[in-house]
Amino acid sequence: MSDYHKLVSDIINNVGSSTNIKSATHCATRLRLHVADQKAVDVEKLKEEPQILGTVFHGDELQLVIGPDVPNVYAAFEKQYESGKEGKDQENTQKRHRTPKEYGQLAIDFVSGTFVPILPVLVAAGLVSAVLNIGVTFFGLSGKSGTYTVLNAINTAGFYFLPMYLGFSAARKLGINEIMGLFLGGVLVTKAIDGVGKLSFLGISIPQTQYNTTTIPVIFGVLFMAVIDRQADKVIPKSIKYFFKPLIVMMITVPVTLILLGPLGNTVGGFIATGLSFMYQHLGWLSVGLMGALTPLLVMTGTNQALFPLVFAMMAEFGYDSFVMPGMLAANTAIGAAALSISLVESNLKKKELAFSAGITGVMGITEPSVFGVLINYKSAFMGAILGGGVAGLFAGLVQLKQYAVVSPGLAAIPTFIPTNGAGLNSNFWFSIVAIAIAVTVSFTSTYLMQKQVFKKQDRSVIDEIKLTAPVSGKVIPLAQVPDKVFSQKMMGDGIAIDPVGDTIDAPFDGVVLMTTKTNHAIGMQTDSGLELLIHVGLDTVNLKGDGLKTLVKQGQRVKKGDSLIKFDRKMIESQGYSLITPIIVTNSKEHMVSSPTDQVNVRLGDYLFSAN
Numbered sequence: 001m002s003d004y005h006k007l008v009s010d011i012i013n014n015v016g017s018s019t020n021i022k023s024a025t026h027c028a029t030r031l032r033l034h035v036a037d038q039k040a041v042d043v044e045k046l047k048e049e050p051q052i053l054g055t056v057f058h059g060d061e062l063q064l065v066i067g068p069d070v071p072n073v074y075a076a077f078e079k080q081y082e083s084g085k086e087g088k089d090q091e092n093t094q095k096r097h098r099t100p101k102e103y104g105q106l107a108i109d110f111v112s113g114t115f116v117p118i119l120p121v122l123v124a125a126g127l128v129s130a131v132l133n134i135g136v137t138f139f140g141l142s143g144k145s146g147t148y149t150v151l152n153a154i155n156t157a158g159f160y161f162l163p164m165y166l167g168f169s170a171a172r173k174l175g176i177n178e179i180m181g182l183f184l185g186g187v188l189v190t191k192a193i194d195g196v197g198k199l200s201f202l203g204i205s206i207p208q209t210q211y212n213t214t215t216i217p218v219i220f221g222v223l224f225m226a227v228i229d230r231q232a233d234k235v236i237p238k239s240i241k242y243f244f245k246p247l248i249v250m251m252i253t254v255p256v257t258l259i260l261l262g263p264l265g266n267t268v269g270g271f272i273a274t275g276l277s278f279m280y281q282h283l284g285w286l287s288v289g290l291m292g293a294l295t296p297l298l299v300m301t302g303t304n305q306a307l308f309p310l311v312f313a314m315m316a317e318f319g320y321d322s323f324v325m326p327g328m329l330a331a332n333t334a335i336g337a338a339a340l341s342i343s344l345v346e347s348n349l350k351k352k353e354l355a356f357s358a359g360i361t362g363v364m365g366i367t368e369p370s371v372f373g374v375l376i377n378y379k380s381a382f383m384g385a386i387l388g389g390g391v392a393g394l395f396a397g398l399v400q401l402k403q404y405a406v407v408s409p410g411l412a413a414i415p416t417f418i419p420t421n422g423a424g425l426n427s428n429f430w431f432s433i434v435a436i437a438i439a440v441t442v443s444f445t446s447t448y449l450m451q452k453q454v455f456k457k458q459d460r461s462v463i464d465e466i467k468l469t470a471p472v473s474g475k476v477i478p479l480a481q482v483p484d485k486v487f488s489q490k491m492m493g494d495g496i497a498i499d500p501v502g503d504t505i506d507a508p509f510d511g512v513v514l515m516t517t518k519t520n521h522a523i524g525m526q527t528d529s530g531l532e533l534l535i536h537v538g539l540d541t542v543n544l545k546g547d548g549l550k551t552l553v554k555q556g557q558r559v560k561k562g563d564s565l566i567k568f569d570r571k572m573i574e575s576q577g578y579s580l581i582t583p584i585i586v587t588n589s590k591e592h593m594v595s596s597p598t599d600q601v602n603v604r605l606g607d608y609l610f611s612a613n
Contacts, residue, residue, distance in 0.1 A: 004076035007051050012080060015062065016040025022060075025113050025173070026074040030368060031064040032113070038062075053358075053373040061109055065368050113173040114219065115308040118165040122406045125158020129405045130415030162312075163188045163211055163218040170222040176229045180249060181222045187254055188218055188262065201255045207263040215312045217265030221257035228252050285397025291327025292393020292439075293386050296335055296371055311406055319420070320402040326435070327393045329401070329409035333436045334388030334443035336362025336410070338381040339370040341447035345455070363440070365410025380450035388443025392435045399431045411436065466527055466592075466612050468508045468584070469561070470603040471535055474500035477581060478597075484539050487583045492534065494589040496597055496610055499581050505535055505566040506605060507559045508584070517542075520549035523565050524587070531592040531612055534585045537568055538578050548572040562606065586612050 012018050015035055022034040035041055041062060046055050051073075054065040066073050132151050135141035141148055164185035171181025187193060188211040197208035211217055232248050233241070283290075298307075307324050314321040339359030346352045355374045362370035375382045403409065405416040417432035418425065477497040482488045487497065507525065514532060515524030521541040525533045537549065548569035553559060573580060586594050589612070597610040 004073055005080070007049065007073060008076045008080050010049060011046065011052075011064065011077070014042040014045040016042075018080075023175075024074070024077060025117075026066075026070050031066055031070055031073055031077065032109075033062045033064070034060055034109075035062055036060075053354075053369055054371075054376055065371075065373070110170075110173055111309060114166060114170045117169045117172075118162075121158050121165055125155050125405075127405070127407055127413075127415070128158070129155045129420065130407075130418060133418050133420055134415060160212045161185070161189055162213050162215060166215055167218045167222055170219050171225070174222065174226040176222075176226050177246075180225065180229070180246065181218075183250065184221050184225060184253060184257065185218045188221070188257070193258065199258075201259065204255075204259055206258045209258075209263050209266050211262065211266075213312075213316055214266060215309055216268050217257070217262040220261040220265040221253060224256060224261055225249060225253040285394050288323060288327045288330075288397030288401075289390050289394035291324060292330035292334070292396070293390030295328050295331030295389055296367075296375060296382060296385050308406075315406060320404045321406075322400055322402045325403040325406075325409050326396040326401040326432075327389075329403070329413070329432065330392030330396055330435055330439045331385070331389035332365050332367050332408070332410045333363050334392060334439040335367045335370045335375065335385045336360070336364070337388060337440040337443040338378075338385040338447045339374040341384065341444040342374055342378055342381050342451060345448055345451045363410055364412045365408035378447075378451060378454075380454055381447045383450060384443045384445075384447030387446050388439045388441075391442045392439035395438055396431070396435045399427075399434075401431050401435060402428055403432075466509060466529065466531055468533070468609045468612065470498060470605055470607045470609045471505045471508045471565070471584065472498055472500040472582065473502045473603065473605045474498040474582075475602050476598060476600060476609075479583065479585075482539070482581060482583060483579070484583075487536075487585070490589075492583075493585045493587040494594040495533075495583060495585040497581050497583045498603065499579075500570075502605060503568055503570050504564050505537060505568075505582070507561050507563045507565055508533070508609065509561050511559065513553050513555055513557045513559060513565075516551050516553070516555045519544065519546045520551045520566060521546075523551065523553075525559075525565075529592075530588070532587045534583075534587050535565070536583045536585070537566055538573060538580045538582060541573065541578050541580075544573065544576065544578065548576075584609065 011031070011033075012021070015021060015033060016037060020036050020040050022036055024034075025032045038057060038060065043055055043057075046052055046064065051066060052064050056063040056065070128151055132141070132148065132155060135148070135151075136143065164182050167181035167183070167185030168178045169181075172178045193199070194212055195208065195210040199206040199208075209217070228249050229245075232245050236245050236248065311321050311324050314323065336359045339355045339362055341359075343352050343355035343359055346355060358369035358373045361367075370385075375385055401417070402419075403413070403416050404418070404420050405413075407413040407416050414429075414432060414436075418429050475498065477499055479490060479495060479497055480488050482497050486492060505523070509525070509527055511525045511527045511533075513523065514526040515522075515534075517523070519542050521538065521544065522534060522536045525535070527533075541549065550567045552564050552567060559565070568580075570580065586592055592612045595611050595613070598608055600607065603609065
């Protein structure tokens, strides 16, 4: 992709202009836009953009699936987006009463928007940990060497200073000064505070709490900071705000965080880890299997990112995760395999290429292109991914598979399944290979077999398609040109229209009269295969109340192709100012797709008109 400017311009235009955008963020593959008015978003136009693989609405958040190129798109987006409108729009939105569902969506969005920006740090630190582990175990890398020291510093800094990264990211998500959030995280991990006992502030005892590598304490602190920041902004005079606002915010936020919110956050983190451990102990293999099966749905709704606090809680408590990440290892590789299977069976070259590239990305651990580019369009792939992820997840649960670093699970993350205690390639590592093999095999095979059956049915439907003939002679008119929105916008279904020169409507196929009208202006028919057809004589002719029109058959009557259905008086109807353009509509065209319309400008009674399967 090269023309980011055009893509971003099209996005802004099709979401209702920049004034409709409240905020914008991005994750590994999605541009996330919070919009004020969902109705102003032209989803169909956005779907026409070749660079956009899919669109999802999650509450008021519009997620545009771009793929790995999303950082470049976001950078271009920021340059064009009028950020000055954000604050005003958000303020207006906050005044509106929210439902419990909306509050839940806001919470998920906040967690996701806080954790996603720091993932590159965690991925790098986690993989460096795996490299160190391999170097020490298999290549004799000395723990006293300079190489070890440098690599270990990368790994340590990535996780030890986690509260600082999260403080920055959470503050940015909340719309306050990011450096102040970073500052709060820095306070928590200083040696004077982190894990130090017998501290007090103004005579109030401060609980001894370990903050490095934690996540929830600093998030609680920044949430409180945002409240103080906004209140301080209102009361401090503008002339001294630059100096006094940071002072007031930190003087209030830090003590409250150290005395109450930080220890509370640590307690909540412990409860989460304990709860997950309890679930794992009581459901065991089943819980990991459920995670493997449900991950495609989590990715589709964007709620998979909200699981990171659970992962970090497990990591902080046990040094590994045996629930979320192993389940996602099964799911991610199964999703990628399903996409690769579609690339094998699909004959359309463009769809084949998309499925192949998305599948490779998926098995490596980034699944959004596969989910939104492939799975959402192929039920067989979606079911195959769920089946493969579920079966492999059950295996991962049975063998108690553990991941020792926070890296998006996939082929690229295999080294993170090597224990960090120097045990080398023990059974846990080999079990991760087996889990991947199971996920790929089950997902690929089941998707292939199911999609083959789908294509066979489609082939049969082409053979069994119904060829409809013209029920009256006249000029062929595409539905889009019919001067009635109900028909031109295909609200009733797909089909074609004829401006008749005859005066009789004949049956275009053998079938049953499904419907007649008292005003004789329309008739419905049904084939034995279930296709339903509406023939509407003229536009707004219902207003004639039957004058100049006569129905020749009864509802429920079986008729043959060519039998007369309606007789009408052309001259009388036209003299009343009514158009005789007659739409011929397949009203259940979602089940019986219209195809191959005639290329004739004029048709005679009985000529081929269009097909439907």
